[in-house]
Amino acid sequence: MAEIRVQNLRKEFGSFVAVQDSNFVVNDGEFFVMLGPSGCGKTTTLRMIAGLELPTGGKILLGGEEVTMLRARERDIAFVFQLFALYPHMNVRKNMGFPLLAQGMPKAEIKSRVEETAKLLRIDHLLDRPVSGLAGGDRQRVALGRAIVRRPKCFLMDEPLGTLDAEFRDLMVHELRELHNRIHATTVYVTHDQHEAMAMADKIAVMNHGVIEQFGTPREIYDHPATMFVADFIGSPPMNFLKFGGGLQKGAKEIVVQGAAVTVPEIHEDFAPADFALGVRPEHIRFDDNSRLRGSIYGTEYLGTTQIVAVETADGMVKARVPADIRLSVGEPVGLAFNGARLSLFEQASGRAVRTNAREGVQKGAAHG
Amino acid sequence: MADVSLRGVSKAFGDTQAVDDLTLTIKDGEFVVLLGPTGAGKTTTLRLVAGLERPDHGSIVIDGRDVTRLEPASRDVAFVFQQYSLYPHLTVYENLAFPLRSPARKWSEDDIKRRVLEVAKLVRIDHKLENRSTRLSGGEMQRVAIGRALVRKPAIYLMDEPLSSLDAKLRGDLRLELKRIQAELFSTMLYVTHDQIEAMTMADRIGILAEGRLVQIGTPKEIYTEPANLHVAARLGQPAINLLPADLLPETAPPAGTKTIGARTEHLTIRKAVNGHSDGTVDWVEHLGDQNHLHLTVGSRKLVTLTDPDTLFEKGDRVTVRLKAPLYFDGAGNRIAG
Numbered sequence: 001m002a003e004i005r006v007q008n009l010r011k012e013f014g015s016f017v018a019v020q021d022s023n024f025v026v027n028d029g030e031f032f033v034m035l036g037p038s039g040c041g042k043t044t045t046l047r048m049i050a051g052l053e054l055p056t057g058g059k060i061l062l063g064g065e066e067v068t069m070l071r072a073r074e075r076d077i078a079f080v081f082q083l084f085a086l087y088p089h090m091n092v093r094k095n096m097g098f099p100l101l102a103q104g105m106p107k108a109e110i111k112s113r114v115e116e117t118a119k120l121l122r123i124d125h126l127l128d129r130p131v132s133g134l135a136g137g138d139r140q141r142v143a144l145g146r147a148i149v150r151r152p153k154c155f156l157m158d159e160p161l162g163t164l165d166a167e168f169r170d171l172m173v174h175e176l177r178e179l180h181n182r183i184h185a186t187t188v189y190v191t192h193d194q195h196e197a198m199a200m201a202d203k204i205a206v207m208n209h210g211v212i213e214q215f216g217t218p219r220e221i222y223d224h225p226a227t228m229f230v231a232d233f234i235g236s237p238p239m240n241f242l243k244f245g246g247g248l249q250k251g252a253k254e255i256v257v258q259g260a261a262v263t264v265p266e267i268h269e270d271f272a273p274a275d276f277a278l279g280v281r282p283e284h285i286r287f288d289d290n291s292r293l294r295g296s297i298y299g300t301e302y303l304g305t306t307q308i309v310a311v312e313t314a315d316g317m318v319k320a321r322v323p324a325d326i327r328l329s330v331g332e333p334v335g336l337a338f339n340g341a342r343l344s345l346f347e348q349a350s351g352r353a354v355r356t357n358a359r360e361g362v363q364k365g366a367a368h369g
Numbered sequence: 370m371a372d373v374s375l376r377g378v379s380k381a382f383g384d385t386q387a388v389d390d391l392t393l394t395i396k397d398g399e400f401v402v403l404l405g406p407t408g409a410g411k412t413t414t415l416r417l418v419a420g421l422e423r424p425d426h427g428s429i430v431i432d433g434r435d436v437t438r439l440e441p442a443s444r445d446v447a448f449v450f451q452q453y454s455l456y457p458h459l460t461v462y463e464n465l466a467f468p469l470r471s472p473a474r475k476w477s478e479d480d481i482k483r484r485v486l487e488v489a490k491l492v493r494i495d496h497k498l499e500n501r502s503t504r505l506s507g508g509e510m511q512r513v514a515i516g517r518a519l520v521r522k523p524a525i526y527l528m529d530e531p532l533s534s535l536d537a538k539l540r541g542d543l544r545l546e547l548k549r550i551q552a553e554l555f556s557t558m559l560y561v562t563h564d565q566i567e568a569m570t571m572a573d574r575i576g577i578l579a580e581g582r583l584v585q586i587g588t589p590k591e592i593y594t595e596p597a598n599l600h601v602a603a604r605l606g607q608p609a610i611n612l613l614p615a616d617l618l619p620e621t622a623p624p625a626g627t628k629t630i631g632a633r634t635e636h637l638t639i640r641k642a643v644n645g646h647s648d649g650t651v652d653w654v655e656h657l658g659d660q661n662h663l664h665l666t667v668g669s670r671k672l673v674t675l676t677d678p679d680t681l682f683e684k685g686d687r688v689t690v691r692l693k694a695p696l697y698f699d700g701a702g703n704r705i706a707g
Contacts, residue, residue, distance in 0.1 A: 037536070166563060166564050166565075167406060167563065167565075168406075192536065193537065194537065194658075195537075195657065198656070198657045198658050199655070199657055218656060218657075218658065219656045219658075222656070222658035222659075232538075233538075234658060235658055235659050236537055236538070236541060236659055237538075237541055237659075238538060281659070282659065283659060283678055284678075298545075299545050299548065299549060301544070301545065301569070301570035302569055302570060302589050302590065302593075303566065303569055303570065303607075304569065304589075304593045304605060304606050304607075304633070305606070305633065305634050305635055305675055306675075308570070310545060321659065342678075
């Protein structure tokens with residue numbers, strides 16, 4: 001396995017810039033997820049790492065060796081596509097051994113390699129079964145096995161779970177992560193699904209319009225989004241934004257939203273008067289009759305242990321996640337209070353996060369290392 | 370709108386029994402969601418009500434009238450499919466007006482206009498009425514598809530996973546909208562999905578389907594807190610319910626015949642062990658952002674529960690685990706009152 005280093009990587013298709021000067025490092029053995037909406041450049045980045053697309057500029061290093069202009073098959077990587085194609089006329093053992101046979105590996109070695117990999121994936125009891133009769137999950141495991149068996153430098157996966165049922169996808173997410181914990185293969189995984197990213201990644205790059213908006217651990221990205229795009233893209237429901245105006249002073253610990261004073265993490269930079277947004281995660285809201293920030297209940301969504309409550313305020317809808325046993329009725333007036341230490345502030349025009357003491361040490365933007 | 374009933378309906382395709390002796394009444398103004406995995410018989414049930422399939426046995430009654438042998442067009446139902454199927458050459462307005470232009474209806478242009486505007490506002494697409502349908506985003510297209518069903522006032526709306534092709538954020542928004550629209554119009558709705566969140570958040574009643582059979586029907590709260598058996602218990606809840614052997618934890622006295630104990634987050638009290646005694650260890654705290662999962666090992670079992678965003682538990686912590694009013698199941702998987 002190996003480290004992947006991407007330097008000033010750029011891709012243009014005619015006048016369209018698909019990827020703009022990306023920089024990131026995937027450490028050896030890390031599970032790295034590129035997350036973003038369709039058209040953000042994540043798949044193009046992956047295809048450049050794979051060698052299926054040549055960059056317009058920049059460098060890709062695999063295990064210290066420059067591979068930028070090498071062909072795909074010269075790169076020693078394994079690419080797992082969205083739709084797994086197995087050879088239907090072969091059994092599991094032959095499907096898994098095929099890439100090794102194609103490399104000209106001796107039979108005995110193929111046998112032991114396939115059996116070892118099958119054990120790792122817990123499909124060793126299926127080795128002599130035809131693939132046509134397998135359940136969906138086992139088919140995915142065989143396809144993964146075929147990629148792992150070669151022991152490539154890294155795995156590249158493009159929405160491998162995209163077509164599955166929600167329930168089955170949850171299962172596979174845990175299985176993929178568990179597998180990663182056992183084999184520690186450097187992995188680059190592309191998805192538009194934030195749950196997959198949060199559940200599996202060591203590091204996430206959130207992409208938008210060809211730009212990496214933030215690079216960090218799932219926790220950093222969720223707790224301290226660098227931009228309003230990231231804050232809105234991650235979380236379900238996403239972060240709420242409450243507008244407020246005026247300037248910001250270094251050292252201030254309070255802002256005024258809709259006439260109500262709100263305690264926030266200490267502000268670390270000065271801003272001239274402009275439009276700002278207070279970012280509040282749904283789970284950091286509670287109902288408090290004494291709060292001057294008012295709204296009325298628009299609807300509730302029962303989720304069993306918790307419920308999502310939509311509250312209509314003077315400044316639009318705010319969604320809160322609260323315990324399911326709180327009884328609320330539509331139209332009921334409520335006061336909103338926040339967990340002050342967990343709030344984010346953004347400058348509206350640029351969308352970037354204001355520096356506060358809660359954010360110190362969090363990496364900003366695309367730069368990494 | 371009207372009551373819609375399925376009475377002992379069965380349908381087989383070759384050797385596969387897609388729907389097996391299904392009896393269900395959707396009451397006037399009720400939102401019923403059928404929840405089940407792929408192959409449970411959800412879509413076949415909808416198609417049977419719509420008249421796109423004929424049952425092998427049983428009957429379908431809409432507003433007191435047996436429609437089992439009637440063609441789809443004579444049944445007074447509106448169907449929304451998983452993939453929005455709009456007329457690409459028409460504007461949003463014309464797509465919405467289309468069902469009203471059928472010769473049998475004889476609506477005046479004024480009436481059509483009034484109705485289209487009303488519905489466009491309801492599904493929040495009134496600012497794009499003159500756009501071609503191909504110029505819309507996925508979410509807008511699906512809102513038009515839902516709107517096209519809503520312009521008519523049929524006995525029942527039948528919806529087949531209408532949100533499943535949308536991204537997570539849009540799905541969340543439309544969930545709330547669809548429920549609001551249904552409540553405002555007091556429309557009768559039969560909706561099928563494999564997404565437990567959609568079922569929990571929108572349904573007046575959820576019907577759990579498995580292998581063509583209706584296993585349980587009740588309010589989301591009933592299904593969640595009083596599941597009839599292990600199958601139903603495992604369908605709802607994130608993280609999934611923990612299913613434990615009856616004797617896993619000491620100091621519990623389950624009712625006679627208990628084979629399995631079902632424990633969700635709210636059935637467990639987990640504390641850091643203080644004076645030597647512990648039941649298990651923390652494997653890891655999984656930070657999923659909006660939810661945090663606590664993974665534990667107790668004896669030979671792995672447990673997963675929800676935990677506070679600012680939890681103080683750490684990997685390796687020894688903990689005590691106590692049950693409070695969990696769910697009990699017998700050897701056949703059926704629930705026993707606690």
